[in-house]
Amino acid sequence: MAAESFEKNVDRALADAQLRKNFAFAMGNFILKRKAVFSDTEETERLRTLGNAIKQRALSRLPDLLVQLEAACTRNGIRVHWAETPAVANRIVLETIESHAGSRVVKGKSMVSEEMHLNAFLGTHGIEAVETDLGEFIIQLAGETPSHIIVPAIHKNKMQIAKIFHDKIPGAPYTEDVAELTAIARRTLRRKFYEAGIGLSGVNFAVAETGTLCLVENEGNGRLCTTVPPVHIAVMGLEKVVEKLDDLPPLLRLLTGSATGQLVTTYVNLITSPRRTGEKDGPTEVHLVILDNGRSRIYQDPELRQTLQCVRCGTCLNHCPVYTRIGGHAYGFVYPGPIGKILTPQVEGLEKAGELAFASSLCGACEEVCPVKIPIASLLRRLRDESYSGEPQGIVPGRGCKQNLAERLAWKSWAFLNTHPRLNRMVTSLLGMAGDYLPPAGPLERWMRYRTEPEFARKGLHRRAKEEGIADE
Amino acid sequence: MSEIARDRILARLRGAPRQEIPRLDVPAPAAAAPDRNARVARLKSLMETVRAEVHVLPAAEWIPRLKEVLGARGIKTLLYAPDTDLGSALAEAWQQDAAGLPELVAYAEPVESFKERLFAVDAAVTGAAGAVADTGALILRPTGAEPRLMSLVPPVHIAVLRADSVFPSLGDAMRAGRWAEDMPTNMLLISGPSKTADIELILAFGVHGPKELIVFVLE
Amino acid sequence: MIPEPSKPSRVYFFGTCLIDSFYPDAGLAAIRLIEREGVRVIFPADQSCCGQPAYNSGFPAEARAVARRQIQALREDIPVVVPSGSCAGMMKHHYPTLFAGDKDLPQAQAFSERVFEWSEFMARVLGAQYEDRGEPLRVTWHSSCHALREMRVIEHSKHLLRQLQNVELVELAAERECCGFGGTFSIKHPAISGAMVNDKVDDIQRTGAARVIAGDCGCLMNITGAADQRGLPFAGQHLAEFIWERINGG
Numbered sequence: 051m052a053a054e055s056f057e058k059n060v061d062r063a064l065a066d067a068q069l070r071k072n073f074a075f076a077m078g079n080f081i082l083k084r085k086a087v088f089s090d091t092e093e094t095e096r097l098r099t100l101g102n103a104i105k106q107r108a109l110s111r112l113p114d115l116l117v118q119l120e121a122a123c124t125r126n127g128i129r130v131h132w133a134e135t136p137a138v139a140n141r142i143v144l145e146t147i148e149s150h151a152g153s154r155v156v157k158g159k160s161m162v163s164e165e166m167h168l169n170a171f172l173g174t175h176g177i178e179a180v181e182t183d184l185g186e187f188i189i190q191l192a193g194e195t196p197s198h199i200i201v202p203a204i205h206k207n208k209m210q211i212a213k214i215f216h217d218k219i220p221g222a223p224y225t226e227d228v229a230e231l232t233a234i235a236r237r238t239l240r241r242k243f244y245e246a247g248i249g250l251s252g253v254n255f256a257v258a259e260t261g262t263l264c265l266v267e268n269e270g271n272g273r274l275c276t277t278v279p280p281v282h283i284a285v286m287g288l289e290k291v292v293e294k295l296d297d298l299p300p301l302l303r304l305l306t307g308s309a310t311g312q313l314v315t316t317y318v319n320l321i322t323s324p325r326r327t328g329e330k331d332g333p334t335e336v337h338l339v340i341l342d343n344g345r346s347r348i349y350q351d352p353e354l355r356q357t358l359q360c361v362r363c364g365t366c367l368n369h370c371p372v373y374t375r376i377g378g379h380a381y382g383f384v385y386p387g388p389i390g391k392i393l394t395p396q397v398e399g400l401e402k403a404g405e406l407a408f409a410s411s412l413c414g415a416c417e418e419v420c421p422v423k424i425p426i427a428s429l430l431r432r433l434r435d436e437s438y439s440g441e442p443q444g445i446v447p448g449r450g451c452k453q454n455l456a457e458r459l460a461w462k463s464w465a466f467l468n469t470h471p472r473l474n475r476m477v478t479s480l481l482g483m484a485g486d487y488l489p490p491a492g493p494l495e496r497w498m499r500y501r502t503e504p505e506f507a508r509k510g511l512h513r514r515a516k517e518e519g520i521a522d523e
Numbered sequence: 524m525s526e527i528a529r530d531r532i533l534a535r536l537r538g539a540p541r542q543e544i545p546r547l548d549v550p551a552p553a554a555a556a557p558d559r560n561a562r563v564a565r566l567k568s569l570m571e572t573v574r575a576e577v578h579v580l581p582a583a584e585w586i587p588r589l590k591e592v593l594g595a596r597g598i599k600t601l602l603y604a605p606d607t608d609l610g611s612a613l614a615e616a617w618q619q620d621a622a623g624l625p626e627l628v629a630y631a632e633p634v635e636s637f638k639e640r641l642f643a644v645d646a647a648v649t650g651a652a653g654a655v656a657d658t659g660a661l662i663l664r665p666t667g668a669e670p671r672l673m674s675l676v677p678p679v680h681i682a683v684l685r686a687d688s689v690f691p692s693l694g695d696a697m698r699a700g701r702w703a704e705d706m707p708t709n710m711l712l713i714s715g716p717s718k719t720a721d722i723e724l725i726l727a728f729g730v731h732g733p734k735e736l737i738v739f740v741l742e
Numbered sequence: 743m744i745p746e747p748s749k750p751s752r753v754y755f756f757g758t759c760l761i762d763s764f765y766p767d768a769g770l771a772a773i774r775l776i777e778r779e780g781v782r783v784i785f786p787a788d789q790s791c792c793g794q795p796a797y798n799s800g801f802p803a804e805a806r807a808v809a810r811r812q813i814q815a816l817r818e819d820i821p822v823v824v825p826s827g828s829c830a831g832m833m834k835h836h837y838p839t840l841f842a843g844d845k846d847l848p849q850a851q852a853f854s855e856r857v858f859e860w861s862e863f864m865a866r867v868l869g870a871q872y873e874d875r876g877e878p879l880r881v882t883w884h885s886s887c888h889a890l891r892e893m894r895v896i897e898h899s900k901h902l903l904r905q906l907q908n909v910e911l912v913e914l915a916a917e918r919e920c921c922g923f924g925g926t927f928s929i930k931h932p933a934i935s936g937a938m939v940n941d942k943v944d945d946i947q948r949t950g951a952a953r954v955i956a957g958d959c960g961c962l963m964n965i966t967g968a969a970d971q972r973g974l975p976f977a978g979q980h981l982a983e984f985i986w987e988r989i990n991g992g
Binding site for chain 2: 260329
Binding site: 057060061064371372375376408409410411412413414415417418428431434435436437438439452461462464465467468469471474475478481482485493496497499500501502503504505506507509510511512513514515516518520521522523 | 755757759761762763764765766767769770773782783784785786787788789790791793795796797798799800801802804805807808810811815839887888891892918919920922923924925927928929930931932933934935936937938939940941963964967968970971
């Protein structure tokens, strides 16, 4: 994604009044909900510190925990697969599905599967993975990708959804009533759950201590995908492993509160093994696919490693003034918002996605609410440094790709000016006299698209202070 | 194939700079744990906020109340687990007098041969291993006798638990039950009927899981 | 509980580059208000910029060179008072990071501990009290992101503002939201920045305030520039300049 296409996306999004209205409403709502469920500031801070500590410790022990997780899962009867890239992960899923030829596939919401572009891949092999989460179901019908990590269809309003259902679901009437739309989805998908031979899901947390997969949801489609079909395939990013079962209560409280403003989701589903002897339901085969896709590279850098603390709650999106105005699709990649801006350049490289790291005013609203205290603004700054860095060695792909003579000279001149006080004072005086005659080109032109020209003071503070007799030492 | 990937991934992770990060002690909140009545009250209050129906009553009264609840909803078929104490109690009560009551359907065979029936019943009744008061959720521990899909497929789920099994928090429940020592196939927290806010953040109930959750807390 | 610092006899004033070039009256007002409390103000001629523009744009080496100069110019062990949450935040919270691994790290750390944002200094250290001699006026307050989240001084700013008896403070609906300045962000991503500042301007307009008061001149320049372009009637003013005007009957 070159800078120009991001700009084009941004312009298009900003011009879409309906989109802006939908997002402004939804994000405002999320902000209030989060505030309500985290109303005790001291307790919230304690929890966030704990969440950060749990995640940092788990990451510090990542290879050992993954080995422990694999051993525990294997003991439990869960088959563990490892994939370095989305292509490999997709192949593993495909082969598992094809080994149960003719099986229909139902799918719960999973951002990792979006990273894999799993649905499209399966589609090219003649397999339709039916999305069962209501938001994902809507956008699958519409042929779109999610615009938010938690509420994938948030960019659509009732009227748009009513039309999609009416156009794409055989026999569905046109209705904007939310209860009726929900009932249509329930009816349509019920048959799919019933018939499915394979259920796909993500994983919110994988507990190394017990080999348990923890999944949270409100609708029940996740449980249906992971319990009705005889085969369950779970996909997860390798950073999702946590040390102990005991780590779950605070993480669940943080994830749920941050994502939807709830104390607890409707369902918390702890899966430890396939169906055991004597049990009457549940899958007889459970697979866990552990995906790398650049995470082990991010892991090499202790500072950037903090990116992997993310629990995918989406609250940084909700509080971001940029995301609220441009929506999720404008970012052009799977993960939008602040987390998208730090993760994507590291995975896709700075040449392709580095522009995202600059599309932020560094206001810090995201950091303030991140349940695991990822220092997002600092990581954005770090990625900006990487973009211009002249150092040859580095782990972020595309390091130094933004280097150019013009900017280098500009900043060197700025530094020269600001380290040579007398020269600085002279230039300030000059600008005071002639600044208003600067041609509206380059930076000034961009400033003036939305603002009048700033007025240089005739006499700067240095001169005024001197004139007013304020001591200089 | 997966083995090679595993080794390469682990090698990269192990080659990274090591950080020593101690486990942060989880400090217990200063406030004293609420008493049983307070826990039950909080559980009831939170669950009712998300449209669960909660009955707190003496153990002896629950089956008569259940019959009322079933009658009020016109439930014709009730799925139950015959090989549990709860199931036996129900079977006995129905045996004594089943007039006007729904047909008891036993989940007595694997889902493969039972699926059609399972997807057609009006309601299911299960026990609950306990509950968590601070967030308002039931703890379910499905077994061979009381399978997982009972609390998920039928549009009405009725759950029965003892008041003295309501824990202050999930952490308390995990520690008291020593979950980490022996996790079952599947454990669940259920806090209310199925819901979604995916359409304009407007709340809608009964998406895929049960449309109704009815809870009996027995004192 | 951190004890309140005691009143110093002398302080440095770090004017900031934006105040120097665009809002010198605000700088002078801030200085005069400190002097009014019996504290001597030193304004070293060698100061220029805190370095934040380069720091945020991916040029830490240049930022460090400039920061080093400021630390040198303000080297005596006396407080450094800064009329900007943004620049104060840079000096207080980011200088240690900027100098990580550098020979001057101990100096940078010691320096950052002496930095105060102006309104916090006036309210917390000097306990300034004000009597409003101006005409009734409705104003609104904009919280700069750094003052809000890094320096956490908004309550001090509002405390000073609320002392002005004839001033009606109407708060913004989205007070905590960024105005879209973000330094070079406003130049690199003009459309997004423009959308943000216009929403901020709309929010201010809805309060019916005659003036928006802020503790950061970057925000002020951004907001008033946008308001002017739309021909909206409200003005913007730095908190120090506003207080100075009010206590002198203006």
